Amino acid sequence: MSLTAVLVVMLAAVLIGAFGIRFSRTTSDFYVASRTVSPLWNASAIGGEYLSAASFLGIAGLILSFGVDMLWLPVGWTGGYLVLLVLVSAPLRRSGAYTLPDFAEARLESMTVRRTASVLVVLIGGLYLMPQFQSAGLVLRTITGAPVWVGGLLVAVVVAVNVLSGGMRSITFVQAFQYWLKLTALAVPLVFLLLAWRADGAPAVSAADALTWQTPLGGVREYGLYSTYSLILATFLGTMGLPHVLVRFYTNPDGRAARRTTLVVLSLLGAFYLLPTVYGWLGRMYAPDLVRTDTVVLTLPARMIGGTLGDLLTALVTAGAFAAFLSTSSGLTVSVAGVIAQDLLKGGVRSFRIATLMAVAVPLALALWARALPVADVVGLAFAVAASSFCPLLVLGIWWRRLSTTGALAGLFVGGGLACAAVLVTIVGGPASGLAGALLAQPAAWTVPIAFAVMVAVSFLTPHRVPPGTARTMVRLHTPENLDLDRGDWRPRSS
Amino acid sequence: MSQVPRPGRRSDVPRRVTVTSPRTAAARRPRYPALREIDEQTRLGEVYMHSLLRTQFRLALFVCTVLACVIGGLPLLFLLLPDLREVHVLGVPLPWAVLGGLIYPAFVIGAWLYVRQAERNERHFAELVERR
Numbered sequence: 001m002s003l004t005a006v007l008v009v010m011l012a013a014v015l016i017g018a019f020g021i022r023f024s025r026t027t028s029d030f031y032v033a034s035r036t037v038s039p040l041w042n043a044s045a046i047g048g049e050y051l052s053a054a055s056f057l058g059i060a061g062l063i064l065s066f067g068v069d070m071l072w073l074p075v076g077w078t079g080g081y082l083v084l085l086v087l088v089s090a091p092l093r094r095s096g097a098y099t100l101p102d103f104a105e106a107r108l109e110s111m112t113v114r115r116t117a118s119v120l121v122v123l124i125g126g127l128y129l130m131p132q133f134q135s136a137g138l139v140l141r142t143i144t145g146a147p148v149w150v151g152g153l154l155v156a157v158v159v160a161v162n163v164l165s166g167g168m169r170s171i172t173f174v175q176a177f178q179y180w181l182k183l184t185a186l187a188v189p190l191v192f193l194l195l196a197w198r199a200d201g202a203p204a205v206s207a208a209d210a211l212t213w214q215t216p217l218g219g220v221r222e223y224g225l226y227s228t229y230s231l232i233l234a235t236f237l238g239t240m241g242l243p244h245v246l247v248r249f250y251t252n253p254d255g256r257a258a259r260r261t262t263l264v265v266l267s268l269l270g271a272f273y274l275l276p277t278v279y280g281w282l283g284r285m286y287a288p289d290l291v292r293t294d295t296v297v298l299t300l301p302a303r304m305i306g307g308t309l310g311d312l313l314t315a316l317v318t319a320g321a322f323a324a325f326l327s328t329s330s331g332l333t334v335s336v337a338g339v340i341a342q343d344l345l346k347g348g349v350r351s352f353r354i355a356t357l358m359a360v361a362v363p364l365a366l367a368l369w370a371r372a373l374p375v376a377d378v379v380g381l382a383f384a385v386a387a388s389s390f391c392p393l394l395v396l397g398i399w400w401r402r403l404s405t406t407g408a409l410a411g412l413f414v415g416g417g418l419a420c421a422a423v424l425v426t427i428v429g430g431p432a433s434g435l436a437g438a439l440l441a442q443p444a445a446w447t448v449p450i451a452f453a454v455m456v457a458v459s460f461l462t463p464h465r466v467p468p469g470t471a472r473t474m475v476r477l478h479t480p481e482n483l484d485l486d487r488g489d490w491r492p493r494s495s
Numbered sequence: 496m497s498q499v500p501r502p503g504r505r506s507d508v509p510r511r512v513t514v515t516s517p518r519t520a521a522a523r524r525p526r527y528p529a530l531r532e533i534d535e536q537t538r539l540g541e542v543y544m545h546s547l548l549r550t551q552f553r554l555a556l557f558v559c560t561v562l563a564c565v566i567g568g569l570p571l572l573f574l575l576l577p578d579l580r581e582v583h584v585l586g587v588p589l590p591w592a593v594l595g596g597l598i599y600p601a602f603v604i605g606a607w608l609y610v611r612q613a614e615r616n617e618r619h620f621a622e623l624v625e626r627r
Contacts, residue, residue, distance in 0.1 A: 068591055075566075075594055079562065083562070085610070086554075086558045086605055086606075090613070214575035214588060215577075217573065259610050259613065262606070263606050263610055271599075274596055479544075479620070483530065484530060484622055485530055485534055486534040
């Protein structure tokens with residue numbers, strides 16, 4: 001039955017996406033849904049895209065394994081939107097940039113910075129995509145016993161087809177629908193699970209767990225305090241640097257709407273993140289053998305309820321999981337392919353199609369080849385890279401007039417480079433122990449300050465390389481659109 | 496011209512006459528509107544932009560500082576005050592209640608207050624700049 005649910009979700013995604021074929025004729029329709037999207041739709045789409053397998057499956061798995069400290073992940077993923085709202089949302093929309101490399105070029109008036117930003121976007125996007133495919137394979141194996149590569153390939157193919165046929169416009173509707181699907185897919189089974197828990201006499205966690213698992217920093221992870229703070233930094237500051245986040249901003253009509261949409265997104269995310277925690281907690285009591293896997297959300301309904309109802313609920317949850325894979329992977333693919341098409345290939349619809357295939361194939365290959373780490377951990381690493389590279393660029397670019405081209409480049413190279421190196425070591429070498437292991441597994445606490453410091457210091461050392469149009473750009477970024485001011489004539493690259 | 500006779504004056508001193516114009520209500524057109532100052536990036540234009548940026552940045556910094564104190568303080572709080580773990584909110588231990596539930600409405604409320612203030616700042620700037 002779960003397999004049927006999976007196929008239904010995939011089919012629905014392709015069909016809804018197919019309606020987009022009619023609308024996407026020009027490149028600009030292809031990239032951006034022409035701003036005829038209402039705020040609630042847009043916010044639902046952002047939420048749908050943002051909630052990946054890491055949110056749907058990974059959080060519950062990590063909470064089951066490691067306890068209350070893992071709650072910082074969803075808190076950070078939501079709080080990151082608050083930071084984005086406050087520091088970045090309206091100015092970013094007003095910049096007119098479609099993508100992060102667009103913003104880099106607009107603000108710093110340099111092609112070198114633009115290209116560096118493009119490379120980082122591809123790296124971050126790939127790092128985010130890979131665990132989605134891995135997780136899809138594991139889920140399919142849990143449900144049907146199929147080999148691990150089947151799930152990943154299936155999701156990759158559906159994503160590629162969807163993106164190739166519809167581009168952004170159809171994706172918006174699909175994403176919005178998938179937020180509500182995911183919310184329902186977690187909420188409905190939870191009601192039944194809680195009823196079953198009550199019927200059981202409302203047991204609590206074991207006494208041993210109450211001391212270690214249930215208490216903050218009481219667990220077995222060494223250097224817990226450092227890891228917690230580093231995780232907080234990575235998630236709160238990394239959201240603004242994710243490739244599929246900025247693209248959605250452009251679908252707002254102006255800076256004010258961008259702020260308001262972000263407010264709605266915060267509410268939608270908060271409502272969703274209330275749910276995985278309960279799964280993790282129930283799982284600790286009813287399925288403690290599932291430690292260090294990501295499958296507690298999938299297996300709990302069958303274990304706690306069983307029978308036909310359990311099957312139905314499992315099917316619903318599986319549908320939600322695949323909605324999570326599809327939605328995030330589609331959003332990431334569109335943004336990464338967009339960047340590849342504009343900056344590495346010639347640009348235009350044909351390049352976008354080639355870029356889509358590249359954007360899907362490489363992470364898929366990596367997913368099949370690399371070892372399987374917990375999906376939320378790898379996603380957390382993507383956040384760390386984003387926080388170490390794009391966060392300083394955006395924050396300093398938007399608020400500081402003295403940012404120079406060389407400074408921005410230096411910060412991107414050092415911050416992004418250090419974070420990527422740490423990520424590489426962690427993924428290839430596996431989680432190491434000791435202080436070095438903790439520093440590499442959660443690098444944000446040292447890479448982010450270093451990135452900021454480098455950007456600021458080098459900018460002070462190269463004041464002659466401050467972009468000449470900075471004052472005009474600041475007018476563009478910060479003044480309300482209804483004022484009749486000269487905002488310069490920079491236009492984003494894509495048509 | 497209208498004459499306002501002053502009582503008790505000696506008739507050989509010239510009368511003081513008050514001159515008023517009938518067009519007292521006419522507005523004075525600004526010769527150099529603030530929008531143009533900003534466009535031409537004069538010193539005054541820079542001052543306007545600087546003040547807008549500073550107001551918005553201060554607001555953003557304020558929100559981020561509050562956020563940093565709350566978020567940054569919570570792990571330390573839980574570490575240094577172990578008795579907090581015993582506190583229960585609706586049957587749920589305090590760390591779980593805060594991190595798993597209460598913090599989300601707090602985010603939304605904070606965000607809503609920020610949006611209101613930021614829009615107010617922009618309205619003030621628009622009024623300032625369009626009036627003069």
